Amino acid sequence: MPILTVRHVTTYHYKQPVAFGEHRMMLRPRDDDDQIVLESELEISPTPSQIFWARDVFGNHVATARFAERASELRFKSTMRLRHTPTDFREADIEDFARSHPFAYSEKERSDLACFLTPLSQHPRLARWAAAFLREDGSADTHKLLVDMTQTINRTFKHVARHEKGVQDALQTLELASGSCRDLAMLMIAALRSLGFGARFVSGYLHLGDGEDDDGDVGGNTHAWIQAYIAGPGWVDFDPSSGMVGNRNLVRIAIVDEPREAIPLQGTSIGTASDHLAMKVAVKVAAAADAEAECSRVCMVAAG
Secondary structure, three states, X not given: OOEEEEEEEEEEEEEEEEEEEEEEEXXXXXXEOOEEEEEEEEEEEOOOOEEEEEEOOOOOEEEEEEOOOOEEEEEEEEEEEEEEOOOOOOHHHOOHHHOEEOOOOOHHHHHHOHHHHOOOOOOHHHHHHHHOOOXXXXXXXXXXXXXXXXXXXXXXXXXXXXXXXXXXXXXXXHHHOEEOHHHHXXXXXXXXXXOOOEEEEEEEEEEOOOOOOOOOOOOEEEEEEEEEEEOXXXXXXXXXXXXXXXXXXXXXXXXXXOHHHHOOEEEEEEOOHHHEEEEEEEEEEEEOOOHHHHHHHHHHHHHO
């Protein structure tokens, strides 16, 4: 049961002191059964005149900051420690009636899942691509279908760093056979919803070992993946960018219906367009060797 530490720093630089409008932050990890937040600290410079914490309709932590000071630099530093429990997706955990697709969610499940069942695309090409994971009679083993789709996207689509705002349409991602992590996630969500699965977008952090990041960063980065709802285990994490199934190395910040609802940090500055010079983001995710090592560190500090 590893202990993960996440540090996320975003800094805005301006040519001259500017005023700031409200800034909305989604930086604190969710409190879920498989990840428990031990410590969470948010440092903002200049210091906000007001800061409010709330939960949105999906249970995500949202902070809103208001500012009275003008400054030529605005800096947000979020530091978190959490206990993370890796979980797998096993066929044996699926309810008997749901082990073969298609299956029907209960009436209550359909009501609760309504916004996560709404189709994202009616295009025949997307439907054909999703149907390729089914047998000729339209059936499939649920576990195999979900794992195969995750790993097929990883294997046949190019994962690229795309810095433009927004998300590609699922059909565009299919045609290009490439996309950012958020694009590949939305493709998989669109495909699963076309097959009748409840699926939702997840935003957070990916823990990486040295040299594992395609973008050259070491230790971790912001990331996006999906969850699908399966009777039995409930919401299960699938990362089409890496082909991984389960929550290993994934830290959830937000679960949402649409990616625009999970932007980590957004706000406004009041000045001229030329005042903005740069925005820099640095993310580091580190793991203690194991829970016992972390306990030893804490005990030593307390004894000292």
